[in-house]
Amino acid sequence: MALRTLTRKTLGGVGLGFQQLRGLQTFSLPDLPYDYGALEPAISGEIMQLHHQKHHQTYITNYNKALEQLEDAMNKGDSSTVVKLQSAIKFNGGGHINHSIFWKNLASVHEGGGEPPKGSLGWAVDTNFGSLEALVQKMGAEGAALQGSGWVWLGVDKELKKLVIETTANQDPLVTKGPTLVPLIGIDVWEHAYYLQYKNVRPDYLKNIWKVINWKYASEVYEKECP
């Protein structure tokens, strides 16, 4: 387990634990703000534990490794290696970014998970999609249609001040779809996110996850971009 610094800084509203190691910032697994079983029955404790302790941790481990190799290559002026490492950084760094957001997108029912958005975000949802049901339906359709592995996002275009629904492949962060896009809610549709519980029935997962979506966090991010 990587050592954690005593003070935890948040980067852009997302809790990315990092530490200094030989001048290079590396990262560590952020704690979940809830127990593994807290999101049942929408998402099983077994999945949450594997997802957090194995999948997310592996992205972080490999991200740190790639960053160390990158620093080394940059110091040596080894352009070949610098370029070669880009995909590992994208995969694993993207995996770390996306999952860090994901844990904050979820909350137990007791802590407000599933409660519809109020305030300006609630209003924006109705304006952009007609209703929350319409948004849920559209994200469900996009998520189900995504082939292979990836994410379905609700984002805000911080320039146009519009809500958007987007998908990204593999661990590509939302920003790869547009530099002005800020993620509000990301739903992981990699099979590891649901398979043990939902098997091949991804649409059921996409329907049930809304019961534990943390709209409070999404509102915070939205209000920051659209004050």
Place this chain on the structure above:
Amino acid sequence: MVATATSTLLTSSFLPCQGLRVSTRSLQWRKNETNCTRKAGSRIITAKLELRPPPYSMNALEPHMSRKTLEYHWGKHHRGYVENLNKQIMGTELDGMTLEDIIIVSYNKGDLLPAFNNAAQIWNHDFFWESMKPGGGGNPSGDLLELIDRDFGSFEGFVKEFKSAASTQFGSGWAWLAYKANRLDVGNAVNPRPSDEDKKLVVVKSHNAVNPLVWDYSPLLTIDVWEHAYYLDFQNKRADYISIFMEKLVSWEAVSSRFEMAKARAAEREREEERRREEEEEQSANGEPVEMYLDSSDTDASEAE
């Protein structure tokens, strides 16, 4: 895959017809004949692809691949691809084509058409089930082993490369052992000294539904590394799944027989090309102009004048 036809209208005479072919170089993996019926005068052809079961029962690969996995992987995922493709192609130009042709057409040189995912995944899974057998594993032998030694240094060298490809395929996809006949595919350009050295074994990986057919390679072996292939049995431990696959599941008989077919196909193609070259030489020797490939821009320019 065997395609069976259903007629949608009532009529009198039925004429047998060939599955539509799009390329002269159609790949014959198994005798994938499309049986279809054409209604006289009405030109409606429908064909339904069927879900082919693995050549063993659902629990035959236990404990290395559980019955539960087979039931979901074959019974839900693979079946889903078949049902969805049938719905997707009904009444379209793809209806009635062989599966391989649907794959090549919908691959569309990388600009994937909607049917590609389902079609290729059907083919990939058929190929995957047949790449395994109960009591599998062990080592290849004969010509195949010789070529593995030549192209990978040793069997261990091959296994290392194959495992690496399978574990570094990020996201969903497949890892393959394939036979590649290196041919120049440019009009007018000819490999001046074709030899057996040009034909070799390669390990490749592909994402999502892509398979080496679209690169004109001959697949010999595959492992499915979509998470649904191993998650029930191994959860996140893909490396363990890959190891068990190599040690306990691979059917080297299947790989060898595919290899023999691939060699035969490559030899046949060489003979065809040789024949074509000889014809061209004859033509130019007789003073007839050899066919030149013109740029479309050349013709446009001349027409503009």
